[in-house]
Amino acid sequence: MKVTITDIAQAAGLSPATVSLVLNNRPSRISESTKNKVKALAQEMGYHPSFAAVNLRTSRSYTLGLVIPDIRNDYYATYAKGLEDVCQEMNWSMILCTTNQHPLREKQYIEALYAKNIDGVAIVTTPSSADDSIYDSNRELLLSMKVPIVQTDLTNYREPINAVVCDHEKGGYIATLHLLSLGHRKIAFITGPSGLEAAQSRLEGCKRAFHKYNLKWDDDLVYEGDYTYESGLNGIDYLCDREFTAVFALNDLMAYGVYNGLSKYNLSVPEDVSVVGYDDHFLSAILTVPLTTVRQPVYEMGKEAARILIHAAEHPDAKPVITTFDLKLILRKSTRKID
Amino acid sequence: MKVTITDIAQAAGLSPATVSLVLNNRPSRISESTKNKVKALAQEMGYHPSFAAVNLRTSRSYTLGLVIPDIRNDYYATYAKGLEDVCQEMNWSMILCTTNQHPLREKQYIEALYAKNIDGVAIVTTPSSADDSIYDSNRELLLSMKVPIVQTDLTNYREPINAVVCDHEKGGYIATLHLLSLGHRKIAFITGPSGLEAAQSRLEGCKRAFHKYNLKWDDDLVYEGDYTYESGLNGIDYLCDREFTAVFALNDLMAYGVYNGLSKYNLSVPEDVSVVGYDDHFLSAILTVPLTTVRQPVYEMGKEAARILIHAAEHPDAKPVITTFDLKLILRKSTRKID
DNA sequence: TAAAGTTGACAAAAGGTTTTACCATGTGTT
């Protein structure tokens, strides 16, 4: 049915060993003429190596696993796209593992990936406050598998580990600076879960900006959200009887909630309140009031993750690498100078 | 390193054959006592079958391929999620293949999937007007691989083929009916590419609604878009010097374009113009003017696709099945009764 | 008691590749 290495050997009057050597460009003493003959024959007969056989023999799968909470979230989808584009380029495959935030499901996936001799896994789910222990044991499991892994936005792990991260401290800093420079002084913050490293860094950046302007930080204007649309809405409910001229929502989804929360109180953006988001979700440019936001190079991060993994798979004793990406403030219509 | 079937055999004082038979519950004459012993041992020693070996021996991978144009599009992401959820349930895997609309890339993917002994592929990309021939030859390739495949929203293929489809004719019908029942008579349509079967059906449904009301259909109020945000904008530019009280955009993304296009001409929704979308993108509920739209059960379609494929993989001579899904009109704030 | 049937398990091949150690043959040295 399928044409094998042996078929080619037969057709060429050679041994399978030779064919294999040629087709993999192994250093060996084989004459140019036979090399050419084999290559031509392989082409002509439509040879494709059996993935299973290669995998069995070499314990390599040329496959990456991507473990994320939710593929419908544009952030993860973009990351996935980056990862996959590099995979495709290198002729690798990507298995998608969406955990829906279930640590147990994550565990199942990790075990399945193991059985498949996966060559690397990019894991974006991050242990937050709750259920840390299972997430941690999953990491442990992953590490014990001796498979290269790359984390996202999580650097403070027990041992050195590959990671792609953004300089979120700077992200928080430049966005806050922007608002301050427009004259805002009463700025409200709707943050991410305080258990997340990346959320903390962002907030620290915000504080640094205040510090730079010699302003007192006011914890009363900080509402801890959880990166959902609803928590943006709730944030405004919390803030409604406080005084503020600007809101910095630490992701775009919450900023959308802020938009609608504000309109509930008949406040308009940016006339009454300036709003800044974080992520540059593709919709932010499209909204009737386009959102000023901090752009993360998520696609590039996905690509880099793939590169790191593939490299690590090919160089078993490569040192862990941490690639840091820069952030950019995208100015749109949701912020204005205060009178 | 990894524990194999032979290790278990050794530990139990049995042959690998017996262990395999037990672990796969093959009908065979093996005493209960040995069965139990083997199972216990497997558990205890942490045995996981080698995917590669099973794959090589049985030519089965327990893996599905998903071929889509773009994972960042919520429609495909939702479909992917449905497919993957079922896979996970059955302990299968899913390889993501994002073509970015490149037929050649699609071809590469199909070949790669073939080499992996893929057990089924869900293919959502649909040959539209341009480049049909390559897409067609890709389908041909897929069919020649004798791998179960399931299409989406494409039924008129040369030979019977699995498919999950929506009754788009009805979708167009009910949405148009809604506008008509609100008193609208000058209704503009921004359609999808006329080469797509699903886009055609939708339009036909619209026409049927007009027919039911004994109204004359006006081709001048139809703008052919391509399902992008921009084409929604362009649609309004085209329509601006025509008379209309409602717009039916045949997907939500274009409806967003319509929103912004209208605001450019100082027309507001729904006061001046009613707008209906199609898809029920998750954002449609969140917009400042929530969008009335036709909801497709995309997640369910993804799940069904997986079920069809897994079933077909397990029953080699199953007949092609076509599952049709119902559509629902979701009433929100973007449409109003005409005075 | 010999033949027939059952029961419980196994030997061995097959699936397609990679890799190492080895083998002929031919060429160049002394």
Add this chain to the structure above:
DNA sequence: AACACATGGTAAAACCTTTTGTCAACTTTA
């Protein structure tokens, strides 16, 4: 002539399962 050394290539094992035909050892039947 005897040897060393390139040159070009191959044999065979290994990777881990699945599956079929076979085989002892018992038990039952005639």
